[in-house]
Amino acid sequence: MLRVYNTATRKVEDFKSIEENKVGMYVCGLTVYNDMHLGHARTYIAFDVIRRWLEFSGYEVNFIQNHTDIDDKIIKKANQENVSFEDITNKYIERTQDDLEKLQVKTPTSMPKATDYIVEMVSIIEDLIEKGNAYVTDPVEGAFAPDVYFDVISASDKFGTLTGQRLEDMRAGSRVAIDNRKKHPADFVLWKGAKEGEPSWSSPWGKGRPGWHIECSAMSLKYLGKQFDIHGGGIDLKFPHHESEVLQTECHTNHSPMANYWIHSGHLTINNEKMSKSLDNFFLVRDVMKEYSAPVLRFYLLNGHYRSPIDFSDSNLEESLSAYKRLEGVYNRLESVNKSGEQEPEELVSAISLCKSGFSEAMNDDFNTREALAVIFQFSRLVNSYELEKLTIDLQRKILDVFEKLGGVVLGLFTKTEIGSEFKVQIEELISQRNIARVAKDWELSDSIRDKLMSLGVEIQDTSEGTSWKLI
RNA sequence: GGUGAGGUGGCAGAGCCCGGCUAUGCACGCGACUGCAGAUCGCGACCACGGGAGUUCGAAUCUCUCCCUCACCA
Numbered sequence: 154m155l156r157v158y159n160t161a162t163r164k165v166e167d168f169k170s171i172e173e174n175k176v177g178m179y180v181c182g183l184t185v186y187n188d189m190h191l192g193h194a195r196t197y198i199a200f201d202v203i204r205r206w207l208e209f210s211g212y213e214v215n216f217i218q219n220h221t222d223i224d225d226k227i228i229k230k231a232n233q234e235n236v237s238f239e240d241i242t243n244k245y246i247e248r249t250q251d252d253l254e255k256l257q258v259k260t261p262t263s264m265p266k267a268t269d270y271i272v273e274m275v276s277i278i279e280d281l282i283e284k285g286n287a288y289v290t291d292p293v294e295g296a297f298a299p300d301v302y303f304d305v306i307s308a309s310d311k312f313g314t315l316t317g318q319r320l321e322d323m324r325a326g327s328r329v330a331i332d333n334r335k336k337h338p339a340d341f342v343l344w345k346g347a348k349e350g351e352p353s354w355s356s357p358w359g360k361g362r363p364g365w366h367i368e369c370s371a372m373s374l375k376y377l378g379k380q381f382d383i384h385g386g387g388i389d390l391k392f393p394h395h396e397s398e399v400l401q402t403e404c405h406t407n408h409s410p411m412a413n414y415w416i417h418s419g420h421l422t423i424n425n426e427k428m429s430k431s432l433d434n435f436f437l438v439r440d441v442m443k444e445y446s447a448p449v450l451r452f453y454l455l456n457g458h459y460r461s462p463i464d465f466s467d468s469n470l471e472e473s474l475s476a477y478k479r480l481e482g483v484y485n486r487l488e489s490v491n492k493s494g495e496q497e498p499e500e501l502v503s504a505i506s507l508c509k510s511g512f513s514e515a516m517n518d519d520f521n522t523r524e525a526l527a528v529i530f531q532f533s534r535l536v537n538s539y540e541l542e543k544l545t546i547d548l549q550r551k552i553l554d555v556f557e558k559l560g561g562v563v564l565g566l567f568t569k570t571e572i573g574s575e576f577k578v579q580i581e582e583l584i585s586q587r588n589i590a591r592v593a594k595d596w597e598l599s600d601s602i603r604d605k606l607m608s609l610g611v612e613i614q615d616t617s618e619g620t621s622w623k624l625i
Numbered sequence: 626g627g628u629g630a631g632g633u634g635g636c637a638g639a640g641c642c643c644g645g646c647u648a649u650g651c652a653c654g655c656g657a658c659u660g661c662a663g664a665u666c667g668c669g670a671c672c673a674c675g676g677g678a679g680u681u682c683g684a685a686u687c688u689c690u691c692c693c694u695c696a697c698c699a
Binding site: 160305316317318332335337338339341388389420422425426456457462463466469471472473475476479482515521522523524526528530531537538591596599600621 | 627628629630631636637638639640642648649650651652658659660661662663664665666667694695696697698699
């Protein structure tokens with residue numbers, strides 16, 4: 154039985170999907186005006202693994218992750234670079250998808266972009282105005298059309314679903330400047346009247362563009378309906394973004410809750426401060442990936458619980474690299490054994506099912522990837538204590554299957570690199586030359602060939618069984 | 626002022642809901658393999674839970690209290 158921590162109730166709950174064997178899941182995507190940093194990567198890898206585990210457990214997952222492609226920051230950047238906002242968003246949508254793919258994140262079922270759903274947003278806003286949950290204000294200075302705000306007092310019974318905050322306890326002006334056009338300081342914008350030179354869409358209130366929160370309400374409603382299973386995102390989105398989504402969507406649909414489980418991933422911190430664009434302490438995924446592969450990065454991020462903060466540092470990544478190599482080593486050896494024997498040790502056979510059940514137990518306990526990895530490591534140590542080529546082929550395959558399914562399919566570790574056959578021949582040629590030199594005890598030649606292989610990115614290993622190699 | 630999350634061996638951060646052997650990885654020590662080095666593998670040691678008090682036969686885990694860190698708040 155899968156148990157999941159629900160931010161809305163602050164409790165770990167039994168997971169039950171609305172429709173049997175199916176899960177609808179919405180995760181808030183990026184505002185596409187910049188490259189993805191590691192903090193984002195953490196969120197998307199966390200939800201990727203959640204999705205993979207659900208699928209592995211037999212659910213068909215409809216996984217929606219949007220692109221926020223209209224926003225003040227995008228407009229600002231477009232103006233700075235003197236290009237259209239679409240030039241910015243198209244570029245970063247492509248780069249975001251590229252980064253996700255490189256991180257071995259499974260492609261979402263759909264990745265809608267906000268600007269394709271303006272009509273839906275307008276109709277939700279119209280409905281909210283009609284119901285008395287939203288109101289039209291005067292245009293802001295410099296704008297030629299009015300704004301529309303959500304009236305939090307009209308839905309004060311719903312306020313605090315996620316944050317547990319009461320309206321009266323909130324501190325005015327701490328993040329956003331006080332605006333006296335609003336009825337209540339917590340009222341948030343649904344529609345922004347356009348200013349000169351800004352991208353805009355027609356609406357009953359004149360030209361303008363949607364507010365941030367309404368985008369996700371419209372897209373989740375469109376793709377998953379008025380009530381779906383899981384809504385996720387980074388913990389920083391809990392307030393105000395998700396809180397606002399709940400208010401808008403539920404007032405519009407007259408249906409509560411919009412999502413049965415709210416799941417939020419923890420921050421990635423750096424020197425114990427959150428990694429963010431605004432603090433300017435971020436590392437871009439594409440930069441870090443020049444040095445560390447996707448499995449190493451994933452290992453590092455999955456080595457803590459998805460809700461706990463993880464502190465980023467070079468030495469922590471380096472540590473993950475060493476740890477991951479240990480796992481990868483067993484996996485590679487299993488993959489490349491080409492002999493088999495007669496042994497089927499009882500201890501090893503039963504360890505397979507123990508590993509599987511331990512892994513499941515960990516994952517079912519609110520996706521405890523850290524514990525799941527510990528189970529795999531324990532299994533690895535036992536596997537390593539046997540000589541693989543003496544095991545029956547059947548047992549070898551069963552062990553490999555554990556690594557492929559749990560480590561590969563569920564956690565998204567291990568990468569199969571396709572090696573060109575020409576390159577392979579070249580490597581094997583060099584190794585045999587080196588072995589000739591070794592037999593002749595020509596250590597100078599032998600070592601120079603080893604260095605050459607190293608420069609090609611090939612690491613070799615001399616064992617009593619001969620020389621093996623792998624790409625690094 | 627409010628709200629939420631945290632403080633665990635040298636380092637990392639699972640275990641806490643549901644009290645009883647705690648794991649896991651890195652680093653460390655020893656050994657195996659090797660022409661050597663690295664890499665790899667095995668074994669071992671460290672025996673920790675922010676401070677204080679309480680409950681209990683027994684507390685990392687429950688209760689109270691104090692200290693500290695981080696995040697969010699129109």
